[in-house]
Protein backbone atom coordinates (compact mmCIF):
# COMPACT_ATOMS: atom_id res chain seq x y z
CA UNK A 1 0.00 0.00 0.00
CA UNK A 2 1.52 3.27 -1.04
CA UNK A 3 1.49 6.08 1.44
CA UNK A 4 3.13 8.48 -0.92
CA UNK A 5 0.74 11.21 -1.95
CA UNK A 6 1.26 13.14 -5.14
CA UNK A 7 1.54 16.86 -5.17
CA UNK A 8 -0.86 18.88 -7.30
CA UNK A 9 1.71 19.00 -10.07
CA UNK A 10 2.27 15.27 -9.94
CA UNK A 11 5.48 15.33 -7.94
CA UNK A 12 5.65 13.46 -4.68
CA UNK A 13 5.13 15.29 -1.42
CA UNK A 14 6.74 12.65 0.73
CA UNK A 15 5.19 9.98 2.87
CA UNK A 16 2.06 10.85 4.78
CA UNK A 17 3.88 10.49 8.09
CA UNK A 18 6.43 13.02 6.85
CA UNK A 19 3.71 15.61 6.40
CA UNK A 20 4.84 18.92 7.95
CA UNK A 21 2.01 18.70 10.47
CA UNK A 22 3.69 15.75 12.16
CA UNK A 23 7.03 17.45 12.66
CA UNK A 24 5.89 20.89 13.77
CA UNK A 25 5.44 20.89 17.57
CA UNK A 26 3.57 24.20 17.56
CA UNK A 27 1.11 22.83 15.02
CA UNK A 28 0.67 19.55 16.91
CA UNK A 29 0.04 21.46 20.15
CA UNK A 30 -2.60 23.64 18.51
CA UNK A 31 -4.27 20.69 16.79
CA UNK A 32 -4.39 18.71 20.01
CA UNK A 33 -5.67 21.66 22.01
CA UNK A 34 -8.66 21.96 19.68
CA UNK A 35 -9.20 18.20 19.49
CA UNK A 36 -8.98 17.72 23.27
CA UNK A 37 -11.83 20.15 23.90
CA UNK A 38 -14.16 17.74 22.10
CA UNK A 39 -13.12 14.76 24.23
CA UNK A 40 -15.75 13.42 26.59
CA UNK A 41 -18.64 15.15 24.86
CA UNK A 42 -21.79 13.18 24.29
CA UNK A 43 -23.40 12.80 20.87
CA UNK A 44 -25.53 15.88 20.27
CA UNK A 45 -23.63 18.19 22.59
CA UNK A 46 -22.75 21.45 20.88
CA UNK A 47 -19.22 21.97 19.58
CA UNK A 48 -17.09 24.41 21.55
CA UNK A 49 -16.33 27.75 19.93
CA UNK A 50 -12.85 27.92 18.43
CA UNK A 51 -11.01 31.20 18.10
CA UNK A 52 -9.28 30.55 14.80
CA UNK A 53 -6.07 32.41 14.03
CA UNK A 54 -5.56 34.56 10.98
CA UNK A 55 -3.21 31.86 9.62
CA UNK A 56 -5.97 29.26 9.93
CA UNK A 57 -8.44 31.53 8.15
CA UNK A 58 -5.84 32.07 5.42
CA UNK A 59 -5.48 28.31 4.97
CA UNK A 60 -9.25 28.05 4.67
CA UNK A 61 -9.34 30.76 2.01
CA UNK A 62 -6.57 29.12 -0.01
CA UNK A 63 -8.35 25.77 0.05
CA UNK A 64 -11.72 27.33 -0.66
CA UNK A 65 -10.42 29.01 -3.78
CA UNK A 66 -8.72 25.91 -5.15
CA UNK A 67 -11.42 23.43 -4.19
CA UNK A 68 -14.29 25.50 -5.50
CA UNK A 69 -12.84 25.48 -9.00
CA UNK A 70 -11.86 21.83 -8.84
CA UNK A 71 -15.36 20.88 -7.70
CA UNK A 72 -16.86 22.93 -10.52
CA UNK A 73 -15.02 20.68 -12.91
CA UNK A 74 -15.06 17.30 -11.19
CA UNK A 75 -18.07 17.10 -8.87
CA UNK A 76 -21.35 15.63 -10.07
CA UNK A 77 -24.29 17.93 -10.70
CA UNK A 78 -26.20 16.83 -7.57
CA UNK A 79 -23.24 17.86 -5.42
CA UNK A 80 -22.97 21.22 -7.16
CA UNK A 81 -26.66 21.82 -6.52
CA UNK A 82 -26.24 20.89 -2.84
CA UNK A 83 -23.23 23.20 -2.58
CA UNK A 84 -25.39 26.21 -3.44
CA UNK A 85 -27.22 25.73 -0.16
CA UNK A 86 -24.31 24.51 1.98
CA UNK A 87 -22.86 26.78 4.68
CA UNK A 88 -19.40 27.36 3.19
CA UNK A 89 -18.16 30.91 3.66
CA UNK A 90 -15.30 32.07 1.45
CA UNK A 91 -13.72 34.40 3.98
CA UNK A 92 -12.75 32.08 6.81
CA UNK A 93 -13.31 28.99 8.94
CA UNK A 94 -16.92 28.81 10.14
CA UNK A 95 -17.86 27.66 13.62
CA UNK A 96 -19.43 24.20 13.83
CA UNK A 97 -22.53 25.67 15.39
CA UNK A 98 -23.06 28.05 12.46
CA UNK A 99 -22.68 25.15 10.05
CA UNK A 100 -25.02 23.01 12.12
CA UNK A 101 -27.75 25.64 12.35
CA UNK A 102 -27.83 25.88 8.58
CA UNK A 103 -27.71 22.12 8.02
CA UNK A 104 -30.41 21.49 10.58
CA UNK A 105 -32.74 23.90 8.81
CA UNK A 106 -32.12 22.07 5.53
CA UNK A 107 -32.02 18.40 6.50
CA UNK A 108 -32.18 18.06 10.29
CA UNK A 109 -28.48 17.17 10.58
CA UNK A 110 -26.00 18.76 12.99
CA UNK A 111 -22.26 18.31 13.46
CA UNK A 112 -21.29 16.83 16.80
CA UNK A 113 -17.69 17.24 17.95
CA UNK A 114 -15.12 14.49 17.45
CA UNK A 115 -11.78 14.82 19.16
CA UNK A 116 -9.99 11.75 17.92
CA UNK A 117 -10.94 8.22 17.11
CA UNK A 118 -14.66 7.61 17.40
CA UNK A 119 -15.71 3.94 17.48
CA UNK A 120 -17.67 2.73 14.46
CA UNK A 121 -20.81 2.08 16.49
CA UNK A 122 -20.92 5.66 17.71
CA UNK A 123 -19.69 7.32 14.49
CA UNK A 124 -22.04 5.46 12.17
CA UNK A 125 -24.93 5.01 14.60
CA UNK A 126 -25.16 8.74 15.36
CA UNK A 127 -26.13 9.35 11.75
CA UNK A 128 -29.48 7.67 12.44
CA UNK A 129 -30.19 10.47 14.90
CA UNK A 130 -29.05 13.23 12.57
CA UNK A 131 -25.60 13.78 14.05
CA UNK A 132 -22.34 13.71 12.15
CA UNK A 133 -19.05 13.57 14.07
CA UNK A 134 -16.78 16.32 12.79
CA UNK A 135 -13.47 17.83 13.84
CA UNK A 136 -12.57 21.48 14.26
CA UNK A 137 -8.82 21.73 13.72
CA UNK A 138 -7.28 23.03 10.49
CA UNK A 139 -4.60 21.32 8.42
CA UNK A 140 -0.98 22.52 8.46
CA UNK A 141 -0.56 25.81 6.56
CA UNK A 142 2.57 24.70 4.71
CA UNK A 143 0.58 22.25 2.60
CA UNK A 144 -2.97 23.56 2.38
CA UNK A 145 -4.05 21.32 -0.47
CA UNK A 146 -3.27 18.03 1.25
CA UNK A 147 -3.95 16.64 4.70
CA UNK A 148 -3.28 13.09 5.90
CA UNK A 149 -6.21 13.23 8.34
CA UNK A 150 -9.69 14.70 8.22
CA UNK A 151 -9.91 18.31 9.36
CA UNK A 152 -12.60 20.94 9.48
CA UNK A 153 -12.11 21.61 5.76
CA UNK A 154 -12.77 17.99 4.92
CA UNK A 155 -15.85 17.90 7.09
CA UNK A 156 -17.37 21.12 5.74
CA UNK A 157 -16.38 20.82 2.07
CA UNK A 158 -17.31 17.16 1.98
CA UNK A 159 -19.92 16.19 4.56
CA UNK A 160 -21.26 19.74 4.95
CA UNK A 161 -22.19 19.78 1.28
CA UNK A 162 -23.84 16.36 1.53
CA UNK A 163 -25.78 17.21 4.64
CA UNK A 164 -27.26 20.34 3.07
CA UNK A 165 -29.20 18.10 0.71
CA UNK A 166 -32.12 15.80 1.65
CA UNK A 167 -31.03 13.15 -0.86
CA UNK A 168 -27.61 12.67 0.72
CA UNK A 169 -28.93 13.18 4.26
CA UNK A 170 -31.26 10.24 3.69
CA UNK A 171 -28.30 8.06 2.72
CA UNK A 172 -26.43 9.02 5.91
CA UNK A 173 -29.50 8.13 7.96
CA UNK A 174 -29.74 4.84 6.09
CA UNK A 175 -26.15 4.02 7.06
CA UNK A 176 -26.87 5.12 10.62
CA UNK A 177 -30.01 3.02 11.04
CA UNK A 178 -28.16 -0.09 9.83
CA UNK A 179 -25.30 0.55 12.28
CA UNK A 180 -27.74 1.16 15.14
CA UNK A 181 -29.22 -2.34 14.62
CA UNK A 182 -25.96 -4.31 14.95
CA UNK A 183 -23.23 -4.64 17.54
CA UNK A 184 -20.53 -6.98 16.30
CA UNK A 185 -17.29 -5.53 15.00
CA UNK A 186 -17.69 -7.59 11.82
CA UNK A 187 -21.12 -6.19 10.96
CA UNK A 188 -20.09 -2.63 11.80
CA UNK A 189 -16.94 -2.95 9.75
CA UNK A 190 -18.97 -4.13 6.78
CA UNK A 191 -21.21 -1.06 6.99
CA UNK A 192 -18.15 1.12 7.47
CA UNK A 193 -16.58 -0.19 4.28
CA UNK A 194 -19.72 0.42 2.28
CA UNK A 195 -19.86 3.93 3.72
CA UNK A 196 -16.18 4.46 2.93
CA UNK A 197 -16.39 3.44 -0.71
CA UNK A 198 -19.63 5.37 -1.36
CA UNK A 199 -20.18 8.47 0.76
CA UNK A 200 -16.43 9.07 1.21
CA UNK A 201 -14.95 7.91 -2.09
CA UNK A 202 -17.85 7.34 -4.44
CA UNK A 203 -17.88 8.29 -8.10
CA UNK A 204 -20.85 8.50 -10.44
CA UNK A 205 -20.98 8.69 -14.21
CA UNK A 206 -22.35 11.58 -16.27
CA UNK A 207 -22.40 10.90 -20.00
CA UNK A 208 -19.94 8.12 -19.12
CA UNK A 209 -17.53 10.62 -17.57
CA UNK A 210 -16.56 10.02 -13.93
CA UNK A 211 -17.75 12.68 -11.51
CA UNK A 212 -17.12 12.73 -7.76
CA UNK A 213 -19.80 12.58 -5.11
CA UNK A 214 -17.83 11.16 -2.13
CA UNK A 215 -16.88 13.59 0.64
CA UNK A 216 -13.20 12.60 0.71
CA UNK A 217 -12.92 13.31 -2.99
CA UNK A 218 -14.89 16.55 -2.83
CA UNK A 219 -12.69 17.93 -0.05
CA UNK A 220 -9.33 17.01 -1.57
CA UNK A 221 -7.84 19.12 -4.34
CA UNK A 222 -5.37 16.35 -5.09
CA UNK A 223 -7.98 13.58 -5.22
CA UNK A 224 -10.20 15.63 -7.52
CA UNK A 225 -7.28 15.99 -9.88
CA UNK A 226 -6.57 12.30 -10.10
CA UNK A 227 -9.55 10.07 -9.20
CA UNK A 228 -10.52 9.79 -12.87
CA UNK A 229 -7.21 7.95 -13.37
CA UNK A 230 -7.65 5.62 -10.41
CA UNK A 231 -8.75 2.01 -10.85
CA UNK A 232 -12.45 2.73 -11.50
CA UNK A 233 -14.65 -0.29 -10.90
CA UNK A 234 -18.43 -0.71 -11.06
CA UNK A 235 -19.88 -0.88 -7.54
CA UNK A 236 -19.64 -4.48 -6.36
CA UNK A 237 -20.11 -5.52 -2.75
CA UNK A 238 -17.92 -8.60 -2.88
CA UNK A 239 -15.11 -6.67 -4.55
CA UNK A 240 -15.49 -3.81 -2.13
CA UNK A 241 -15.25 -5.86 1.06
CA UNK A 242 -12.03 -7.47 -0.12
CA UNK A 243 -10.25 -4.13 -0.33
CA UNK A 244 -8.53 -2.79 2.76
CA UNK A 245 -8.92 0.83 3.68
CA UNK A 246 -6.29 3.09 2.31
CA UNK A 247 -6.25 5.65 5.11
CA UNK A 248 -3.39 7.82 3.87
CA UNK A 249 -2.27 8.75 0.42
CA UNK A 250 -4.63 8.67 -2.52
CA UNK A 251 -7.28 6.00 -2.96
CA UNK A 252 -6.03 3.56 -5.62
CA UNK A 253 -9.45 1.96 -6.28
CA UNK A 254 -12.77 3.76 -6.44
CA UNK A 255 -16.21 2.38 -7.20
CA UNK A 256 -18.62 3.92 -9.67
CA UNK A 257 -22.40 3.96 -9.86
CA UNK A 258 -24.35 4.75 -13.02
CA UNK A 259 -26.29 7.54 -11.31
CA UNK A 260 -27.08 8.81 -7.84
CA UNK A 261 -30.61 7.36 -7.89
CA UNK A 262 -28.88 4.04 -8.58
CA UNK A 263 -26.63 4.63 -5.55
CA UNK A 264 -29.70 5.19 -3.40
CA UNK A 265 -31.19 1.93 -4.67
CA UNK A 266 -27.99 0.05 -3.87
CA UNK A 267 -27.59 1.46 -0.38
CA UNK A 268 -31.23 1.07 0.59
CA UNK A 269 -31.28 -2.43 -0.87
CA UNK A 270 -28.27 -3.50 1.17
CA UNK A 271 -28.78 -1.52 4.37
CA UNK A 272 -32.52 -1.29 5.00
CA UNK A 273 -32.73 -4.84 6.32
CA UNK A 274 -29.08 -5.08 7.39
CA UNK A 275 -28.47 -7.25 10.44
CA UNK A 276 -25.84 -9.59 11.87
CA UNK A 277 -26.63 -12.21 9.22
CA UNK A 278 -26.24 -9.95 6.21
CA UNK A 279 -22.69 -10.93 5.31
CA UNK A 280 -23.66 -14.62 5.25
CA UNK A 281 -26.91 -13.99 3.38
CA UNK A 282 -25.01 -12.10 0.68
CA UNK A 283 -22.25 -14.73 0.76
CA UNK A 284 -19.70 -11.98 1.20
CA UNK A 285 -16.18 -13.04 2.13
CA UNK A 286 -15.01 -12.62 5.69
CA UNK A 287 -13.25 -9.31 5.90
CA UNK A 288 -9.64 -10.00 5.12
CA UNK A 289 -8.30 -7.28 7.30
CA UNK A 290 -10.00 -5.78 10.29
CA UNK A 291 -10.65 -2.34 8.94
CA UNK A 292 -9.66 0.86 10.47
CA UNK A 293 -11.48 0.74 13.78
CA UNK A 294 -12.97 4.09 14.42
CA UNK A 295 -13.81 7.12 12.44
CA UNK A 296 -13.11 6.47 8.78
CA UNK A 297 -10.85 9.23 7.61
CA UNK A 298 -10.68 11.09 4.40
CA UNK A 299 -8.85 14.08 3.12
Ligand SMILES: [Fe+2]
Pocket residue numbers: 150154158159200215216296297298
Ligand atom coordinates in the same frame (compact mmCIF):
# COMPACT_ATOMS: atom_id res chain seq x y z
FE1 LIG B 1 -15.13 12.00 6.07
